[in-house]
Amino acid sequence: MRKSFLHAYWKHKYLTFLFIPAVIYYIVFHYVPIYGIIIAFKSYKFSLGIWGSPWVGLKHFEELFTVGSFWQVFRNTFLLSFYKLVFGFPAPILFALLLNEIRMVLFKRVVQTISYFPHFLSWVVLAGLALQFLSPxxxxxxxxxxxxxxxxxxxxxxxxxxxxxxxxxxxxKELGWGTIVYLAAISGVNPEEHEAATVDGANRFHRIYYITLPAMAPVITIMLIFAIGRLVNDDFDQVFNLLNPAVMNVGDVLSTYTYRMGLVNMEYSFATAVGLFKNIIAFTMIITANAIAKRINEYGLW
Structure with a gap:
């Protein structure tokens, strides 16, 4: 079994070599830094280093649960992510359905290009545009x-x-880019199914509901699971570039709070505890959402 496994890799060795840089990237930048989470259980000092800093156990997590400002920030993060889920998640699905119904190829490509463009701009640029556009x-x-x-x-x-x-x-910013995934799912639908439905008297809405949407169901389920896992996450670049003191009570989120506590106030251990707490909740939500999805429609991440 092991021999055949290695033989398969050797048979496709050139594809394996192309895959190696991606593996190295994730190991160096995603797995190696994981050891840094022990800072959350220490009183980290620059002069002592990570291993030399004294252990404090769950002290920072106790502070986290007792500090009132943290719960306000947590509430802001959850509400903002929830609103993005409710209003932002269906947007690319509806947009993909609308684009799929356009029969003028040139017009369809122009609309797609225009909708994709904001994704490639940084939030520094887009925040500047928003500030000018919404100026009182x-x-x-x-x-x-x-x-x-x-x-x-x-x-x-x-x-x-x-x-x-x-x-x-x-x-x-993300409408056009998110639409790509759903258009790919729609492209997998057999045109003969639509033709047969049309012959049977189905109108356009019936074909979307009974043919197109079921074909998109696996992709929608997976994307929804990821979106639920991001309910306690936020877009630091967006919030940081648009946030100002007048709206700190509703706009301060976990990422800006972690940035302020860790890099501005230099409370590295506490900031690490906040990040670890957030990631544990996100991981739990993904596991739960995947289990629920598997029970409902048998689609999931694994």
Whole structure:
């Protein structure tokens, strides 16, 4: 058995060699740094190093559960991720369905290209565009509101508007890129199924509901599991570039909190404890979501 296993690798040795750089990358940048989580159980000092710093056990986790600011940040993170899940997750699915119904190939390609483009821009650029576009003095949205006799709104400085802005800009950036996966799933549908359904009298909505969506179900399930696992995660680049003191009560999330505690306040052990706590919850949620998905429709990650 072992011999045949190694023979298969040797038979496809050139493909294996192409795979080696990816393996090295994950080992060096994802697995080797894992040893750093022991900082969460130590009082880390630069001068002493990781192994020389004294052990404190679960002290930092006890602080984490007793500090009121942490729970506010945790709540902000969960709410923001939940809103992105509710409004952002269905967006690329609906967009893929709409694109699939377009019969003008040139127009379809233009729309796809335009929708993909924001994904390749950094949040530094997109945040600058958002700041200009939503400016209370010169932003086009507020100029339109003033023309309609309404007062201008400081979208990025309002606690009521900051989260919706984060959700909308996230959808704007990732809509086209997320659509690629679902279009690939749709492309696997046999055209003869649609032709047979049309002959049987099915309209466009019936074909989408009974043919296209079931074909997309495995991909939708897997992407949903990943999305649920990200409920306690957030996009640091997005929030950091749009966050300001006026909306800290609703916009401060776990990543910005960890950044501030670890790199600004230099409380490295506490920041590591926050990150470890977040990852444990994310891992638990992925396992749970996968188990539920397997029971419902037999699709899952494993």
């Amino acid at each position: 003095g010169t932003g086009p949205i507020n100029l339109i509101l003033q023309e309609l006799g309404m007062k201008p709104i400081f979208f990025l400085g309002s606690s009521d508007w900051f989260r919706p802005v984060l959700v909308i800009t996230d959808i704007w």
